[in-house]
Amino acid sequence: MPIDLKISGAVLEKGSSPGVIPLLNAFKSFFAAVTQLSLFAWRFLKEVFKPRYEFSELVKQSYLIGYKSFPLVAITGFIMGLVLTIQSRPTLAEFGAESWLPAMVAISIIREIGPVITALIFAGKVGSGIGAELASMKVTEQIDAMEVSGMNPFKYIVITRVVAATFMLPVLVIIADAIAMYGSYIGVNLKGDVSFHLFFLQVIGKLSFTDIFPATIKTFFFGFAVGLIGCYKGYNSNNGTEGVGQSANSAVVIGSLAVFIIDMIAVQITSFFT
């Protein structure tokens, strides 16, 4: 059936399947959103190295984004290590490989679970916070007020938050990994008796550069994506106060999705080199 595609809206000729219209509109909206987000990212890359540098705001945002997320990340990390250890023990015991427990948990956490779970928690807390804050600033004309006072609101608001998110997430992931290993140590000792020294030696002995380095690098991209998407959704918010909720919600959903997509790409790249 011939389809008459119009840029301003998907229109079908008479007799075409009506189910195609929403599909075409969905595709159109998706590609429009990806293009807008790419342009936003391009603007970030163009402006991030240009003065004026908002160092004091960057420090403030790093504190709010990093330090204020620490308790949540720490608790999640501890539970992650403890639960993974408890859940893995019976299977390893079946194969008589209980002594592999610390190494297996360490590799799982450091390569994959630590970065991804921490990034998801980060997207939920920080991404939604940035989205809601910026949308609220937009609704109450605070962003316009910065603009008419001759300041660059993009530099002051967006760049500081994205840079802070990019550099704070790796720090949080390292902390979460360390706390998760401590949780794992407690998990191992629930049904065994392993000294911390021996546990530590077993973990370090099995970890290699290719476990730690790629896992750390990808967390910078996770942080960048979460910060950028939160800022994009908030900065371009519409629909008044209703838009504030929508921005926060979509910042979390799209930010979390972006984490999984980046992780998938990172794993492919890593496996290419190892």
Place this chain on the structure above:
Amino acid sequence: METVVEIEHLNKSFGSKEVLKDINIKIDKGENLVVLGKSGSGKSVLIKCLVGLIVPDGGKIVLLGENILDLKERQLNVLRKRVGFLFQSAALYDSMTVRENLAFPLRDQKSKSKEETDALVMEAITNVGLADAIDKMPSELSGGMRKRIGLARTLILKPEIILYDEPTTGLDPITSKEISELILDIQKKYNSASIIITHDVECARITANRMVVIKDGAVFAEGTFKELSESKDEWVNSFFKHG
């Protein structure tokens, strides 16, 4: 008299809706022009076009001798420092104290020391009579106080043109009168030109040197407060009767 604002054949549409139709306005240095009109008549769009927050579809806007539609982003930002804008909601930065709000527009002025910045902040807040509120957060202020602080932030760069977007909306009659008188004081003290967007007739009476009435996005009537309040046109007259 030196003309500081010149708007010629200004047009703006949103979709099929024509919001501004062939607007022509001139304002001289030290003059207060009140733009009166019903809600949704395009008044706020007009002043947002003047500072580049909304890009018009056609026409010319000359502020302080420069056509803003020809300016690059950086040049526009330099010009914006000479133009103050008081938002309807005051638009104070929620995460900053009053002091930080007032100092914010001075951030780019590296030549100013901390002492000079503090002195300018104190001068601006004293001008609006709220020196006691200097370390408060915006959430601790009443509507009238927020408007005054917004005005102080607008004044800190000593602008040559000030744009007021509904400065008395949402305020009680006494506070509205105080804000209107403050606008008049500012005009006298700084010899600044102002465009005051309002539908508050009392505010117009106090502040206007000249008035423009906008109807459906076009200039419908022009004159002094006295001339317009005595207008024979029923629509114009209804503003003053019901105001």
